[in-house]
Amino acid sequence: MSRLKIICTFVICILLTGGCGKEQKQQTMQDGSYTAQMSEYSSGWREYVTIIVKNSEIVSVEYNAENKSGFIKSWDNSYMNKMKSITGTYPNEYTRYYAAQLYGQKEMPEIDVLTGASHSASNFQKLSQAVIEQAINGDSSIVKVSA
DSSP, X not given: OHHHHHHHHHHHHHHXXXXXXXXXXXXXXXXXXXXXXXXXXXXXXXXXXXXXXXXTEEEXXXXXXXXXXXXXXXXXXXXXXXXXXXXXXOHHHHHHHHHHHHTTOSSOOOXXXXXXXXXXXXXXXXXXXXXXXXXXXXXXXXXXXXX
């Protein structure tokens, strides 16, 4: 009987102490500049998100896309006019809309999708998650994200 008590006591101790080590440590972002970009170009553009973190809070967000020559999608007026007439939105509008949702955050927020830019919302969510993970790890290298 004493052997059974010892085994039961041992099991109870393991169960009680096992939960203690699993306390969730709040992960905070480290100060610095972090960038995530899509690994591939899509329709000639590669989207990216760059954040600056200060005091564990995002104080600057840039979300955009560039072509192989480095031209920024939001600056392309011809593209803007064409897209706006088809979808009701355009890069300079939706990139600012999505970036504003990340600004001032200390962790990954829920992203409200803008009608007409749902594909970009999906990419923005992936890029944002990757760049926040980089900030938590303090890794300022550019991370590539698959579609």
